[in-house]
Every structure is written in C-alpha cells, then in structure tokens.
Amino acid sequence: MDQQIVRIAQLEIDPEQLQAYLGFLKEEIEAPIRLEPGVIMLHATARKDAPHLIQLLEVYASPAAYEAHIASPHFLKYKTGTMAMVRALELIEVDPILLAAKPTA
Secondary structure, three states, rough: OOOOOOEEEEEEEEEEHHHHHHHHHHHHHHHHHHOOOOOOEEEEEEEEOOOOOEEEEEEEEEHHHHHHHHHHHHHHHHHHHHHHOEEEEEEEEEOOOOOOOOOOO
C-alpha cells in the first residue's frame, strides 16, 4: 500500500456551468474505472449547501498508474473540456488510514 497514490481534489466549479461539468465528470469517472486496472477508486461528492464545490477521492495503485491515467484520452478530454468551468482546484496528497467499502450487489 506504500506505493499507492491517494489524494483529495477539491474543486470550485462555475455554478452556471455545473450541469455541463457533471456530464464531463461522470464520463471521466466511469471510463478509468472500466478501462484502467491501476485506477482503484474515484469517488465524487458535492456539498449539499454549495453543489458547485466538488470533492474527489482518488486512489491509484502506483505512481505509474497515476501517470498513465493523466495521459489517457478520457482524462485529457475531461481536462480540456472543463478548463473554463473550474474556478479553483486544490490537490491534497493524503495518507490513508483505512479505506473500506462493502461490495455492491
């Protein structure tokens, strides 16, 4: 687990472009989970009181898996397509204490 990359991305999205952004985000989460074995987890949440404030929890198997992800066509499409929608982005490297989830049925 030492080599995993775990981070939280905090984004502020232009509220007028939020629906368009969410379309890009949905595609950007679904594609790597389906296509990239090194992408372990991508979870997105929005604040109830400010839905344009988005948090992503990202877990990659290794630095190489992360590098492959950010070079992928779907990530580049997301990055280019949302560039004007994102007002602020903070990437926070974190050390996981415990990541747990029940399997979905």
